[in-house]
Every structure is written in structure tokens, then in C-alpha cells.
Amino acid sequence: MIKGLVGAIEDPDCMERTFDASAEDFDAGEATKVLKKCKLLILRKAFDIEWLEKYKEKIADYHLGLHSGRYNQFGTTTNGEKEHLHTLSEGRWEVILPRKIAHRKIVANKKVMQILTNDHILGKDITLHSFGTALSEPGANAQYWHKDDAYLYSGDTIGEFGLGGNDLPAYAVTMMLPMLDLKLEHGPTEFCMGTSFLDGIIELGDDLPVLNKSLTNEGSAFRDYAMYDGQEACSPNFWRIARLNFGDLLLFDYQIRHRGGPNLSDDTRVVMYLTYSRSWFKDRNFLDEKVDEDEEFLFEGEEYDDSDDAINLDAMQDMVKPARYALPVQVKCPDNEEECWDTTKEVDRLEDIRSFMGQYVEYSEENWDPSPVRFFVTNKDVADRDVRIFKNGVAIGSCEVGQSVLVTAAPRDEMDLRSSTGIIYKTWQVVPGQAQIVVENPNFTQ
Numbered sequence: 285m286i287k288g289l290v291g292a293i294e295d296p297d298c299m300e301r302t303f304d305a306s307a308e309d310f311d312a313g314e315a316t317k318v319l320k321k322c323k324l325l326i327l328r329k330a331f332d333i334e335w336l337e338k339y340k341e342k343i344a345d346y347h348l349g350l351h352s353g354r355y356n357q358f359g360t361t362t363n364g365e366k367e368h369l370h371t372l373s374e375g376r377w378e379v380i381l382p383r384k385i386a387h388r389k390i391v392a393n394k395k396v397m398q399i400l401t402n403d404h405i406l407g408k409d410i411t412l413h414s415f416g417t418a419l420s421e422p423g424a425n426a427q428y429w430h431k432d433d434a435y436l437y438s439g440d441t442i443g444e445f446g447l448g449g450n451d452l453p454a455y456a457v458t459m460m461l462p463m464l465d466l467k468l469e470h471g472p473t474e475f476c477m478g479t480s481f482l483d484g485i486i487e488l489g490d491d492l493p494v495l496n497k498s499l500t501n502e503g504s505a506f507r508d509y510a511m512y513d514g515q516e517a518c519s520p521n522f523w524r525i526a527r528l529n530f531g532d533l534l535l536f537d538y539q540i541r542h543r544g545g546p547n548l549s550d551d552t553r554v555v556m557y558l559t560y561s562r563s564w565f566k567d568r569n570f571l572d573e574k575v576d577e578d579e580e581f582l583f584e585g586e587e588y589d590d591s592d593d594a595i596n597l598d599a600m601q602d603m604v605k606p607a608r609y610a611l612p613v614q615v616k617c618p619d620n621e622e623e624c625w626d627t628t629k630e631v632d633r634l635e636d637i638r639s640f641m642g643q644y645v646e647y648s649e650e651n652w653d654p655s656p657v658r659f660f661v662t663n664k665d666v667a668d669r670d671v672r673i674f675k676n677g678v679a680i681g682s683c684e685v686g687q688s689v690l691v692t693a694a695p696r697d698e699m700d701l702r703s704s705t706g707i708i709y710k711t712w713q714v715v716p717g718q719a720q721i722v723v724e725n726p727n728f729t730q
Contacts, residue, residue: 292478298322312398323537359612366410368610375424383609427543428663456538456561476518480539551635
């Protein structure tokens with residue numbers, strides 16, 4: 285397990301590799317091997333851009349309808365939840381999408397299905413588990429590092445059964461596709477690579493049962509990782525940031541630690557997500573009270589072309605029907621429901637939404653805990669000898685490349701990171717529960 289953790293960050297397949305899904309020599313088998321090994325896979329050019337732009341209009345129309353009140357913000361989901369919109373933090377939302385918006389080219393992409401239905405990933409008995417978007421407005425803070433659900437077998441499975449980490453195959457995988465070209469300032473999703481190898485270990489203490497003690501000695505990569513464990517942070521040496529373009533997609537295992545980065549851009553960042561799972565898996569974050577609905581999918585009634593990018597209708601019906609979909613209480617339209625789904629009209633840019641559901645949720649000073657917070661500031665790869673940390677205009681420390689500094693500040697404190705010559709790399713305002721802040725070379729791509 286320790287070898288797996290360390291091996292992930294030393295493996296270019298895990299830290300750098302991507303696949304061109306549009307290439308004639310695209311090898312789904314090789315891509316499957318990378319997902320199995322690394323728990324993360326990036327496919328470039330997975331969707332036709334012209335078609336995806338048209339599909340994006342439907343996504344934009346629904347979000348803009350919620351924002352304006354044309355669609356009702358109240359409702360439930362097909363899992364019996366009392367809400368179909370979830371506030372994650374200030375400026376961050378999860379939007380469960382209606383089944384009507386599901387399209388087979390998205391939910392059953394042929395190349396994605398080749399990978400996910402492999403017995404080493406989810407197998408033939410695959411189910412669409414959840415379908416929605418994650419929305420991050422300009423100025424949204426980074427999320428905490430997290431896994432999407434607790435380890436399935438929770439507890440000390442290493443000590444009790446000698447199994448853990450990646451000994452067992454995946455049971456849930458999430459697909460992400462951005463609705464815009466993601467640049468560093470948009471706060472693309474960040475992954476702490478190799479973390480799934482440690483599932484089944486309760487504590488990363490000195491008494492870990494390892495045969496090769498050199499793996500856990502002072503100065504080892506494991507010790508570097510363990511220093512951040514419990515601090516809601518990730519060592520920069522384990523960091524991979526997924527910079528996806530419109531038309532790309534990313535697959536990641538449910539058990540890899542990740543977070544949405546801070547949105548420092550002027551765009552609202554919307555990323556669509558689809559979670560697939562083995563049919564028996566139920567996410568403990570959601571209810572399991574299925575609600576029947578008769579609404580059709582976008583793809584129903586379409587003529588199937590075998591040269592299309594999706595698997596055929598019969599092969600996917602059972603897979604997609606059990607998913608978690610939004611059930612708004614009612615649709616508010618000027619005349620009739622069909623106008624709510626009319627995408628022949630020009631729609632506004634999804635990226636221009638501001639204060640998405642601010643008319644319903646307010647963040648006030650009264651809701652902010654004024655207590656000081658502690659968080660890491662990490663210099664991932666900026667080769668400046670002295671990246672300086674400023675709080676309210678006063679220098680409080682420095683951070684060399686590859687180093688992390690634990691900072692204490694109060695909510696509303698103004699922070700920035702500067703070069704020794706005064707160049708400002710990053711500015712932010714401290715918030716309650718401030719997450720790890722990372723400065724990175726903007727010219728680095730992967």
C-alpha cells in the first residue's frame with residue numbers, strides 16, 4: 285500500500301498522461317489499464333465540439349431558468365431527497381439535473397463505456413448513479429480535500445483482513461466534463477494522487493506494519509504525505525491539477541482525494557458530472573427512496589445510427605433509469621412547459637451567471653465564525669527563492685518551491701503571495717474553514 289502511494293507520484297501515467305479519444309489509434313484497453321492503476325484518466329477530444337455546443341445550450345437554459353425563477357428552485361430528486369439544489373459553500377452549488385436533459389451521447393459515450401464496463405473497472409452490471417453539475421462562481425474559495433464517500437469497508441481492514449486500498453476493484457467512478465476551457469484561474473479540480481492506496485488504514489502513525497521500514501523513514505515520500513494528513517491538505521508532490529478543455533472528459537475513482545480549486549477568474553465555472561457504479565452500490569450521502577417518474581430522456585425517439593458516439597438505446601435503458609435526477613415542484617413558463625425546453629432561441633453564456641441562487645440564499649456576517657483558522661500555504665513549483673506571504677499588507681513569512689507553511693489568520697484577513705521583486709502571484713480573503721492555498725507556475729500544463 286505504501287509502495288502504491290509512492291509509486292503513483294513516480295509514474296508518468298498517473299501524473300501526466302492523457303489520451304486523445306479522437307485519434308484513430310485510440311486504445312481503450314490501454315486507457316483502462318491507466319484508470320485501474322492510477323484511479324484517474326483524462327480523455328482529450330472525447331466529444332464533437334459542434335454537437336457539444338448545442339447540448340450546452342440545454343444546460344445553460346436550465347441553469348439560467350433556475351437563476352431567473354423561470355424554473356422552480358423547490359423540488360425533490362428521484363432518490364427522495366428534499367432538495368435538488370445544494371449549496372456547497374459560498375459561491376459553490378451542486379445542481380441535480382432533470383432526466384429530460386440526459387442524452388445518450390453524454391451518458392453512454394461508446395469509448396467511456398468500453399472502459400467502465402471492463403471487468404477491472406465496474407463490469408457489465410453498470411448503473412448511472414447520479415447526474416448533475418458543479419457550479420463555482422468567481423471568488424469561490426477552494427474546497428476541502430475530500431473523498432466522495434467513506435471507504436466502503438470502513439475501519440481497519442488491513443489489520444483485520446489484510447486487505448485494503450486498491451486490493452479490490454472500483455465500485456464507483458465519476459466522469460467530469462467542463463462546460464468551458466478550464467484555465468488555472470478557473471480553479472480546476474485538483475487530485476491528491478495515490479490516496480486510494482491507503483484506504484483501510486486508520487492512522488498513519490509510526491507503528492504501521494511495513495516490512496521495508498525505509499518506505500516510512502524520515503525524509504521519505506510517505507512522510508511527506510503523512511505530514512499533511514489530518515490537516516485537510518495535500519503535499520504538492522502528490523498534486524495533479526486536471527486542466528480540461530471543452531470536449532475533454534475525466535474519469536476518477538470515488539476513493540481518490542480531490543477538491544475544486546479556487547475560482548480566481550471572471551467566469552462562473554460549470555462542470556457536468558456523471559457518477560457510474562456497480563448496481564449494488566448506494567452512496568451513503570443520498571437517500572435510497574426511489575421515486576418513479578415518466579419523463580422521457582432527450583434521446584428517446586431518436587433514430588439510432590451505429591456510427592454514432594453512443595451505445596444503442598436498448599443497451600443503455602436499464603443503466604440510466606435508476607440514476608438520481610431532479611424533480612422540480614413545478615415549471616414556471618410564460619405559456620407552456622415546452623417553452624422551458626426550447627433551445628432554438630439564443631441563450632446567454634453560462635459563464636456569465638452571477639449570484640446563482642442568491643435570491644434564495646444569503647451569506648451574512650452573522651453566519652461567519654470569526655475564530656482564527658489555520659491552513660497551509662504551499663508553493664508547488666514556482667522557482668522563486670523567496671515567495672513571500674503577506675497578511676493585511678504585512679509580510680509574515682516565505683515559502684520556497686516544494687515547501688508548505690502553516691498560517692494562522694482570521695476570516696476577512698486579506699492575504700497575498702508575492703515574489704521577491706514584488707510580483708503578486710495570488711490574492712485572497714480568508715474565509716471560515718479556509719482551505720489549503722497553492723501557488724503554481726501558470727505556464728505549467730499537463
